Amino acid sequence: MKKTLSLKRIILFASLLVSVTTLKAQFHIIPQPVSLKAGKGSFILAKNAVIGVNKETEPIGKYLQDYLNQNYGFQTTVKVFEKIPANTAIRLNNAWSNAEGAYTMHVSAASVSISGSGAGVFYGVQTLIQLLPTDKSPTLKVIACSIADQPRFGWRGLSLDVSRHFFTVDEVKKYIDVMAHYKLNTFHWHLTDDEGWRIQIDKYPRLTEVGSKISYYAKRGEFRKLDNLIDDGRDGFYTKDEIRDVIKYAQDRFVTILPEIEMPGHSEAAIFAYPQLGCQDSTGAKHRVRMLDPSEYTFKFMEDVLTEVIALFPNQYIHIGGDEAEMVDWLKSPTAVALMKREHLKSEKEVQSYFIKRIEKFLLSKNKRLVGWDEILQGGLAESATVMSWQGEAGGIAAAKMHHHVVMTPLPYMYFDAPQANEDLEPIGWNPPVTWQMVYNYEPQSKELTNAEAEYILGAQGNIWNEKVPNAQHLQYMVYPRALAVAELTWSPKNEKDLERFGWKMKNQYGLFKLWNFNARLPDIDGVDDVITNKSRFKLTLNYPLQGAKVRYALNGKMPDNNSPSAPFPVNINVPLNDSIGLRTFTTWTLNDQHIRQTASIKRVSIKPAHEKAAMLKPGMAYEVFKTGERDIAKLQDEKPAETGETNLIVPVKPVSEGLINWVKIKGFIKIDKEADYELTTGFEVSPALFLDEVEVIKSGLNTYVEPQKALLHLKKGVYAFSGHYIADKANENQTLIELKIAGGEKLYPKFYLMH
Ligand code: ACM
Numbered sequence: 064m065k066k067t068l069s070l071k072r073i074i075l076f077a078s079l080l081v082s083v084t085t086l087k088a089q090f091h092i093i094p095q096p097v098s099l100k101a102g103k104g105s106f107i108l109a110k111n112a113v114i115g116v117n118k119e120t121e122p123i124g125k126y127l128q129d130y131l132n133q134n135y136g137f138q139t140t141v142k143v144f145e146k147i148p149a150n151t152a153i154r155l156n157n158a159w160s161n162a163e164g165a166y167t168m169h170v171s172a173a174s175v176s177i178s179g180s181g182a183g184v185f186y187g188v189q190t191l192i193q194l195l196p197t198d199k200s201p202t203l204k205v206i207a208c209s210i211a212d213q214p215r216f217g218w219r220g221l222s223l224d225v226s227r228h229f230f231t232v233d234e235v236k237k238y239i240d241v242m243a244h245y246k247l248n249t250f251h252w253h254l255t256d257d258e259g260w261r262i263q264i265d266k267y268p269r270l271t272e273v274g275s276k277i278s279y280y281a282k283r284g285e286f287r288k289l290d291n292l293i294d295d296g297r298d299g300f301y302t303k304d305e306i307r308d309v310i311k312y313a314q315d316r317f318v319t320i321l322p323e324i325e326m327p328g329h330s331e332a333a334i335f336a337y338p339q340l341g342c343q344d345s346t347g348a349k350h351r352v353r354m355l356d357p358s359e360y361t362f363k364f365m366e367d368v369l370t371e372v373i374a375l376f377p378n379q380y381i382h383i384g385g386d387e388a389e390m391v392d393w394l395k396s397p398t399a400v401a402l403m404k405r406e407h408l409k410s411e412k413e414v415q416s417y418f419i420k421r422i423e424k425f426l427l428s429k430n431k432r433l434v435g436w437d438e439i440l441q442g443g444l445a446e447s448a449t450v451m452s453w454q455g456e457a458g459g460i461a462a463a464k465m466h467h468h469v470v471m472t473p474l475p476y477m478y479f480d481a482p483q484a485n486e487d488l489e490p491i492g493w494n495p496p497v498t499w500q501m502v503y504n505y506e507p508q509s510k511e512l513t514n515a516e517a518e519y520i521l522g523a524q525g526n527i528w529n530e531k532v533p534n535a536q537h538l539q540y541m542v543y544p545r546a547l548a549v550a551e552l553t554w555s556p557k558n559e560k561d562l563e564r565f566g567w568k569m570k571n572q573y574g575l576f577k578l579w580n581f582n583a584r585l586p587d588i589d590g591v592d593d594v595i596t597n598k599s600r601f602k603l604t605l606n607y608p609l610q611g612a613k614v615r616y617a618l619n620g621k622m623p624d625n626n627s628p629s630a631p632f633p634v635n636i637n638v639p640l641n642d643s644i645g646l647r648t649f650t651t652w653t654l655n656d657q658h659i660r661q662t663a664s665i666k667r668v669s670i671k672p673a674h675e676k677a678a679m680l681k682p683g684m685a686y687e688v689f690k691t692g693e694r695d696i697a698k699l700q701d702e703k704p705a706e707t708g709e710t711n712l713i714v715p716v717k718p719v720s721e722g723l724i725n726w727v728k729i730k731g732f733i734k735i736d737k738e739a740d741y742e743l744t745t746g747f748e749v750s751p752a753l754f755l756d757e758v759e760v761i762k763s764g765l766n767t768y769v770e771p772q773k774a775l776l777h778l779k780k781g782v783y784a785f786s787g788h789y790i791a792d793k794a795n796e797n798q799t800l801i802e803l804k805i806a807g808g809e810k811l812y813p814k815f816y817l818m819h
Pocket residue numbers: 386387436453
C-alpha cells in the first residue's frame with residue numbers, strides 16, 4: 064500500500080522547502096555573517112543613488128562609488144554629512160564598536176544603512192557588494208535583510224610568492240582587491256627568495272640590478288639552471304614608489320601587508336648580487352650559495368635592508384623567513400665556527416637561534432615585531448616572535464603552549480600550490496591534492512590547546528608558492544576558490560560552519576568572478592563519481608551551476624578536448640551497463656576558456672542479501688580496535704584486538720603512542736525495510752574500505768573529495784552483510800563513516816539500519 068502524507072505535513076514540508084530555497088537563492092554571502100535575518104521586499108539601487116557618508120567613512124563611500132561605476136557604469140554621488148539624513152539611499156555611518164571589523168547592515172525597501180567603526184563599514188560594503196546582481200542591469204535589486212557581523216580572527220591571510228614568478232603591480236593589486244572582497248585582511252608579500260629579489264633597497268642597488276634579473280643570468284649560464292620553475296622565471300622588482308602605491312591601495316581596502324625578507328636560508332639571489340653575504344669554507348671557496356654567512360657584514364647588511372623595509376611598511380610585523388635553512392653548512396664556515404666558540408653555541412640550530420634573536424632585537428629597537436616560519440623554534444625561540452606554522456600544526460601548537468602568537472598555515476590544508484583535484488587531470492602542482500573541502504574543514508584552534516592557549520592563535524592563512532605558476536590567470540586559478548574557504552573559516556563563528564551551504568554559496572560567486580574577470584578554478588560537475596552498482600543501466604544527468612557552461616564527454620573513450628562536440632548542460636546519460644564504463648568529462652565556461660576535466664569509472668557488481676533475519680539482530684555495528692605499527696591491514700589477521708564494542712556511528716578516536724595507529728575493523732548488517740534504489744557513500748576524507756556481501760563498494764586510501772565514490776544499489780527488503788576497516792585519527796573523528804540514503808532522497812539514520 065502506498066503511504067500518503069497528511070495534508071498538514073505536506074503544507075509544513077512545502078513551506079519549509081520554500082523558505083529554505085528562497086533563503087538559499089538570496090544569501091550566498093562569503094564569509095557567512097554572524098547573524099542574518101531576511102526582511103520584506105527589496106531595495107532598488109538607482110543609477111544615480113546618493114551615498115551618504117560621515118567624514119570618517121568618506122573614503123569607503125568613494126570606494127563603493129568607484130565599484131558601482133567600474134562594474135555597472137553607475138554614476139552615484141557621495142555626500143558628506145555630520146548626521147546622514149534617514150532618507151539617503153545608502154548610508155555609511157561611522158559608529159563606535161569595541162570589536163575590530165564589526166558592522167551592522169539593514170536593507171529595507173527604502174534604503175541601505177551600514178554602521179561600524181574602522182574596517183567595519185568597509186566589510187558592510189563588501190556584504191552589500193555580494194548581494195548585488197552580477198549582470199549589468201539598469202537598476203540593482205538588493206534583497207531586504209538585517210545583518211550583524213564581526214570576525215572570529217584578526218589574522219585572515221593570503222600569501223603571494225613574487226620571487227619564483229614576478230607579478231606586476233596591477234596583478235598584485237587585483238590579488239589584494241579580491242582578497243578584500245572576502246574580508247581577508249593580511250597580505251603576506253614574499254619579496255625575496257633564491258630565484259629573485261623583488262624590492263628596491265637604495266643602499267644595496269645590486270639587489271635589484273642583479274638579484275631581480277636571475278632568469279636573465281640563468282639564461283646566460285651565469286646562474287644555475289632554473290629548472291624548478293615552470294617558465295624559467297620572470298624578472299622584475301618593485302620600486303619604492305610602486306610599493307607605496309600598493310600599500311595605499313591595500314590600506315584603502317583595510318588590508319595590511321606583511322613583507323617577508325628571507326634569512327638566513329633562501330638567500331641565493333641576494334648572495335649572487337653580494338657574494339660576501341654567502342658562506343665560505345676554510346679554503347675561501349663558496350660552498351653554499353643559499354645560506355647567509357653569520358658574519359658582522361651580513362648582520363649589518365640585513366639591518367640596513369630592514370631599516371629601509373621598515374620605513375616603507377606601516378605593519379607592526381615584519382616576516383624574516385627562517386625556513387629550510389641548510390644550517391649544517393655553517394659547520395664548515397670559519398665565521399660560523401668562530402661565532403659558535405665566542406657565543407658558546409653548541410649546534411648549528413643554536414647559530415640559527417642566535418641569528419634570529421639578533422634580528423629580533425633589531426626589529427624591537429624599531430618598534431616592529433618579528434614573524435618567522437616554524438623552524439625558528441629550533442635552538443630556542445626568540446622571546447617576542449610570532450610563529451607561522453607551516454610544517455603541519457606541531458610548531459604552532461608548541462609555540463602557543465609557550466604563549467607565543469601563532470598564525471596557522473599548515474601543510475596540507477593551507478598550501479594552494481597543491482592541485483585542487485585529481486592530480487592527473489590538473490595543471491602541475493606540488494604535493495598531493497588539497498580540495499576546498501579540506502581547506503574548509505580546517506580548524507585553526509587545535510583541540511590540543513587549552514582555551515587560554517588557543518587565544519594565542521591569531522588566525523590562519525593560505526599560502527601559494529609560484530614555481531609552477533606561469534601567469535596571473537593561473538595564480539587566480541590556484542588560489543580561488545580555496546581562498547574563500549580561508550575567508551569563511553577565519554571570519555565566521557565556528558558553529559556557523561556548514562560545508563554543504565558553503566559549497567552552494569561558493570558556486571554563486573562565479574557571477575562576481577565573471578564581473579571582475581577573475582579566473583577562479585571552475586567548479587566540478589556534481590555526481591561524476593566512481594560508482595559501484597548492481598543495476599543494468601547507467602543513468603546520470605550532468606548538471607552544472609554556471610549558466611552557459613558546456614560539457615564534452617566520452618564513455619569508454621579518450622578525454623575530450625576543445626575540439627570535441629559539446630553539449631549545453633544538463634546532459635542525460637542513459638546507457639546499458641554490462642561490465643564497466645569509463646566516463647570522462649571536459650567542462651568549459653565563458654570565462655577565459657578555462658576547462659575542468661573529470662573522470663569516473665562505473666562498475667557493475669552483484670549483491671545478494673544475507674540469510675539472517677532482522678528480528679534476530681540487535682541495533683548498531685560491531686567493531687574491533689587494533690593499536691599497532693602495522694599499516695597493512697591484511698597482516699592483522701591473527702592479532703587480538705585491543706578493544707571491541709558496538710556503535711551506531713564511528714569509533715571514538717583513542718590516543719595511541721608515537722608511531723602507532725588505530726586500525727578499526729567494523730562488521731554488521733544493513734537492514735533494508737523497503738525495496739528501492741539506495742546510495743551508499745562515506746563522509747570520510749580518507750576513505751574506509753567497505754564491503755557489502757563481500758563486494759568492495761568503497762575503496763580505502765583515496766581522498767573521497769578528490770575521487771568521490773558511491774555505491775548505487777537496488778536493494779530488496781532484508782539484511783545485507785557488510786564489513787570494512789579504517790584508520791581512526793583526528794582527521795575523521797567528526798566525519799560520517801557510512802551514509803545511506805534512498806537514491807535522490809533523504810538520508811537515513813544509522814540507528815535504524817545498522818544491525819549486528
Ligand atoms: C615554506 O613553505 N617553506 C614556508
